[in-house]
Amino acid sequence: MKILVHGASGRMGKELIKIIEDGYKSFSLSGAITRDIDNFQGQADCIIDFSNHMATENLVSYAVKKKLPLVIATTGHNEDEFNTINDASKIIPIFMSANMSLGIALLVELAKKAVLTMPDADIEIIEKHHNRKLDAPSGTALMLANEIKKVKPELEFNLGRSGYEKRDRNEIGIHAIRLGNIVGEHEVIIGTDTQTITLKHQAHSRSLFAEGALVAAEFLISQDAGLYSMHDMIG
């Protein structure tokens, strides 16, 4: 399967190219594009995008013009850009996820199941990242909390609990730890008075996002037009 990488000069683009060139499954590289996708004349089966949300308009119109499935791993889209993606997904298959890790997708599903099975449990999320990360809590921790809220809508988020107050039974605590060189850890703790379940995902390398994007591309090329997420792939 021939992959056109968009955002090729970036950290994730380089990681993706390396994995493909190292012979991951049966993938091959059809092109490595940074900003000038319109000039690409080669053949591809799917585009994988790890670039910048500001490229959306151009990228999406190219994919529609060439009728190419598109995996969007880039994050930070505004409403207009998301609408552009949504409109295009009526014509071509598009896969979009702010976290391409299959393990995180599985963590979401397991956490939702645990929360449904133990409806009276307290739920806390702890995330750990390297000391250079700017945003806290991580987008993935918020995504986990939002997914859990879908099965227990009464939950309210308590970001970085502090002060002198008892825990509310309908809160989900979200805590951010920053130290050293940790690639990324997310832990969902679900506990009652009598038992605790801890679900934990540890990322060892950024390449897990690149691998996840390739698995998404594999899934996407046999789909009809539509907008797909991790849930569609592993749900």
Ligand SMILES: NC(=O)c1ccc[n+]([C@@H]2O[C@H](COP(=O)([O-])OP(=O)(O)OC[C@H]3O[C@@H](n4cnc5c(N)ncnc54)[C@H](OP(=O)(O)O)[C@@H]3O)[C@@H](O)[C@H]2O)c1
């Ligand atoms: N979904 C996931 O699991 C996941 C995981 C990791 C990262 N990401 C996201 O993937 C994206 C890339 O991350 P990264 O760490 O690789 O970033 P990066 O190192 O900053 O690379 C960004 C890439 O996008 C290109 N670019 C920047 N602005 C552009 C524009 N306006 N039009 C077209 N191309 C543009 C850059 O080209 P130049 O070299 O010319 O600037 C570069 O190739 C980010 O949105 C990040 O949040 C997602």
